[in-house]
Amino acid sequence: MAEQDLTRELKMVTDSAQPVCQRGGKSFLNLSSNNYLGLAGHPQLADAMGQAMSRGAGSPSSRLIVGHEEETDQLESELANWQSSEAALVFGNGYMANVGVLSALLRREDAVFSDRLNHASIVDGIRLSGATHFRYRHRDLDHLEICLKKADEKGTRRKLIVTDAVFSMDGDVAPLQDMVYLKERYGAALFVDEAHSVGVIGVQGKGLAHELGIADQVDLHMGTFSKAFGVYGAYVTGKREWIRYLIHTARSFIYTTALPPVVISAIRRSLQLVQQRSVLRQSLSGKCHYFREGLSQAGFRLTDSTTPIIPIMLGDSSRTLEFSQRLAERGILAVAIRPPTVPNGEARIRFSLMANHREEDLREAIRTIVQIGYECKVIG
Ligand SMILES: Cc1ncc(COP(=O)(O)O)c(C=O)c1O
Structure with a gap:
């Protein structure tokens, strides 16, 4: 891995969720966080956690052993209401939700x-x-349709289409409306991971499927509380009998300790903020537009991103590492994303923005990124 410039390092940082963080005694503009709405440091979340502390710092067991507190029930009905779904189930985190749902279904x-x-x-x-795994080309629905036909020819029992709503390394969005058409045409189910879209996209931050008006046709929705919500944990929503089935079969739900009361309380408070604070979404969207335009006009190769995830494509891993190191030397934290996280030859610097970034900091950041772009001969 070292020979291919693919080793990674764990680094210590202070104020990791803030627009400006500290590392090794130096301040950095944080362009790497998923704390899109800036809620991770919100005093109301700290307040909610403080109030729940009297109920203990941890949970006693899996929910199926001792049971759960009233607040978990309240949270799950609030989530179902917000998503206009019949039922919701909270998981330990997004990784566990995806692994649990797919291996159960x-x-x-x-x-x-x-x-x-x-x-x-x-x-x-x-x-x-x-299950037989058909990996279709990125956002290529002709290829998806070919795969669906192949599966039918093989006499597959059931078919499930699964997609990120916003792709975490490219920042572009899935063509969900056309996917709904295909799922209906071929009798498949559809599972959508809204990890990077809830809180950020749509009225009350309900996510991409709601924004496109097809939420009802998605069989299962998943979202995480670790990004725009600024907390930790995840949820799945859908029809009551699907959720009941997951309670009985999702091993990453059954065989693990429930989230602690302090976390459940913070998520509930964050859900209120996410629904109310459309002003944060507007501010974030304006900043993303400005940042994307600045980099694109300077000549960087961008993806089709329309979200706060804004990568510049550099291709080669060592060049990308060098770019990221130069950014760090000039006070910008933006990590080099390399294989295997992205395909070979598609290394990139992935910037992500927050609603509480200051406009003058972003303006200065663009200037620095462009300068380094010239120095590294990424732009001409
Ligand atoms: C698209 C997507 N799904 C799921 C996850 C996992 O969520 P969590 O961090 O809550 O485990 C992430 C990121 O971490 C993600 O980007």
């Missing part, structure tokens, strides 16, 4: 259709399930 006789750039937790859930 799919068997060897089934087929699963997954975008080539879906998150690693989706890939792992599929591997665990043993």
Whole structure:
């Protein structure tokens, strides 16, 4: 790995969720966090956690052993209401939700259709399930349709299409409306991972499927509380009987300790903020537009991103590492994303923005990134 510039280091940082963080006694503009709405440091979340502390710092067991507190029930009904779904189930985190749902729903006789750039937790859930895995080309629905036809010819028992709503390393969005058409045409189910879209996209931050008006046709929705919500944990929503089935079969739900009361309380408070604070979404969207335009006009190769995840494509891993090191030397924290997180030859610097970034800091950051772009001969 070292020979290929693929080793990684764990680094210590202070104020990791803030727009400006500290590392090794130096301040950095944080362009790497998923704390999109800036809620991770919100005093109301700290207040909610403080109030719940009297109920203990941890949970006693899996929910199926001792049971759960009233607040968990309240949270799950609030989530179901917010998503206009029949029911919701809270998981330990997004990774566990994806692994649990996919390994519970799919068997060897089934087929699963997954975008080539879906998150690693989706890939792992599929591997665990043993179902036939069709990886279709990124956002390529002609290819998806060919795969659906192939599965029918093989006499597959059941079919499930799974996709990220916003792709975590590219920042572009899935063509969900056309996917709904295909799922209906081929009698498949659809599972959408809204990890990077809830809180950020749509009225009350309900996510991409709601924004496109097709939420009802998605069989299962998943979202995480670790990004725009600024807390930790995840949820799945859908029909009551699907959720009941998951309670009985999702091993990453059954065989693990429930989230602690302090975390459940913070998530509930964050859910209120996410629904109310459309002003944060507007501010974030304006900043993303400005940042994307600045980099694109300077000549960087961007993806089709329309979200706060804004990568510049550099291709080669060592060049990308050098770019990231130069950024760090000039006070900007933006990590080099290299294989295996992205395909070979597609290394990149992935910037992500927050609603509470200061406009003058972003303006200065663009200037620095462009300068380094010239120095590294990425732009001409
Ligand atoms: C698309 C996607 N799904 C799932 C996850 C996992 O969520 P969590 O961090 O809550 O485990 C992530 C990121 O971490 C993600 O980007």
